[in-house]
Amino acid sequence: MMNIIQKAGKSGAFLAPLAGISNLPFRLIARSLGCALAYTEMISANGLVRKTDRTFEYLKTCADDHPLGAQVFGADPEIVAQASSIIANNGADLIDINMGCPVKKVIKTGSGAILMKDPVLVARIITSVKKAVQIPVTVKIRSGWRGGLINAVEIARIAEDSGADAITIHARTADQGYSGKADWRIIAEVKKAVKIPVIGNGDIWQPRDAVKMLRETSCDAVMVGRGALGNPWIFKGIIQACSGQTENYLPSLDQRQKMIKNHWEKEAQFLGSKLADKRFRKHFLWYTKGLEGASRFRQLAGKLKDGEAILNELNEYFRSVREQQVKIMP
Ligand SMILES: Cc1cc2nc3c(=O)[nH]c(=O)nc-3n(C[C@H](O)[C@H](O)[C@H](O)COP(=O)(O)O)c2cc1C
Numbered sequence: 001m002m003n004i005i006q007k008a009g010k011s012g013a014f015l016a017p018l019a020g021i022s023n024l025p026f027r028l029i030a031r032s033l034g035c036a037l038a039y040t041e042m043i044s045a046n047g048l049v050r051k052t053d054r055t056f057e058y059l060k061t062c063a064d065d066h067p068l069g070a071q072v073f074g075a076d077p078e079i080v081a082q083a084s085s086i087i088a089n090n091g092a093d094l095i096d097i098n099m100g101c102p103v104k105k106v107i108k109t110g111s112g113a114i115l116m117k118d119p120v121l122v123a124r125i126i127t128s129v130k131k132a133v134q135i136p137v138t139v140k141i142r143s144g145w146r147g148g149l150i151n152a153v154e155i156a157r158i159a160e161d162s163g164a165d166a167i168t169i170h171a172r173t174a175d176q177g178y179s180g181k182a183d184w185r186i187i188a189e190v191k192k193a194v195k196i197p198v199i200g201n202g203d204i205w206q207p208r209d210a211v212k213m214l215r216e217t218s219c220d221a222v223m224v225g226r227g228a229l230g231n232p233w234i235f236k237g238i239i240q241a242c243s244g245q246t247e248n249y250l251p252s253l254d255q256r257q258k259m260i261k262n263h264w265e266k267e268a269q270f271l272g273s274k275l276a277d278k279r280f281r282k283h284f285l286w287y288t289k290g291l292e293g294a295s296r297f298r299q300l301a302g303k304l305k306d307g308e309a310i311l312n313e314l315n316e317y318f319r320s321v322r323e324q325q326v327k328i329m330p
Pocket of ligand 1: 016017018019020021040041042071098100101140170178201202203204223224225226227
């Protein structure tokens with residue numbers, strides 16, 4: 001029987017857990033463009049068990065936000081299990097355990113990628129989460145801790161033996177952070193070593209990269225992180241590319257403008273406009289990256305006070321681009 005990962009993997013790419021980014025508005029936008037499964041950002045197991053308000057914000061979801069993976073991080077098997085059971089009672093379709101985050105703040109608590117150095121603890125955490133919840137449990141790992149310590153295959157086997165329902169590999173070591181090129185060969189090795197579904201992740205920037213990863217690694221699904229920033233259309237492009245279509249998947253100027261407005265409105269509704277003012281700036285920059293003549297807008301956006309003002313400036317930019325287009329038409 002196909003599990004949730006295999007089923008979703010057949011219908012499109014997944015949106016990665018992205019701290020500060022993969023919130024409800026962004027997940028809904030990605031889904032509207034064909035994303036087949038989306039994850040919350042990583043949520044502290046301690047925060048959930050202690051019932052910190054901020055932590056519960058990350059769990060906010062709605063009827064259109066499925067299938068949803070909620071990602072948890074922690075190092076104490078009992079606490080991670082308790083947190084997972086809270087997550088399961090709050091509408092997530094699967095629990096993903098973070099064993100790949102290289103950020104100091106996380107590592108120093110014994111969570112995230114440092115767990116890859118402690119296979120015994122990896123097994124204990126997964127076993128205890130599996131006992132606590134009925135929904136599927138997946139694990140997200142790196143290739144290894146550092147260059148000389150590539151152990152994704154060993155950790156994936158342990159995850160499988162401990163009951164994990166799927167495994168995601170971000171094909172970089174923890175000490176690489178997000179730099180250097182992802183080495184997809186490790187994804188292929190893990191796929192050969194385990195029977196549970198494998199999700200490949202790292203350096204999918206264009207739809208054709210997804211097709212290449214699927215072909216080269218035989219993974220069951222692909223996960224997109226940074227490639228979706230300012231480009232949620234990549235999910236539609238991946239569906240097209242996987243079915244052999246080569247037409248342009250990118251939006252028209254009008255569609256891009258509408259999407260930015262739509263995303264901004266969703267964020268303002270979700271966070272309140274004050275917080276959205278702060279948090280949405282990066283999206284304005286991502287959405288306009290590489291667009292012709294956008295550098296003036298991008299410079300100005302950094303100086304403007306609030307999202308409304310940036311949105312007005314953006315409309316002005318799109319209007320001037322349209323005018324230019326009309327002028328150069330014969
Ligand atoms: C800003 C940012 C935040 C991230 N937050 C998380 C997170 O909360 N949990 C996680 O497992 N990975 C996180 N990641 C890693 C991504 O999920 C993904 O594994 C990584 O970016 C590689 O994929 P990509 O090359 O498609 O970006 C984050 C990455 C970035 C750039």
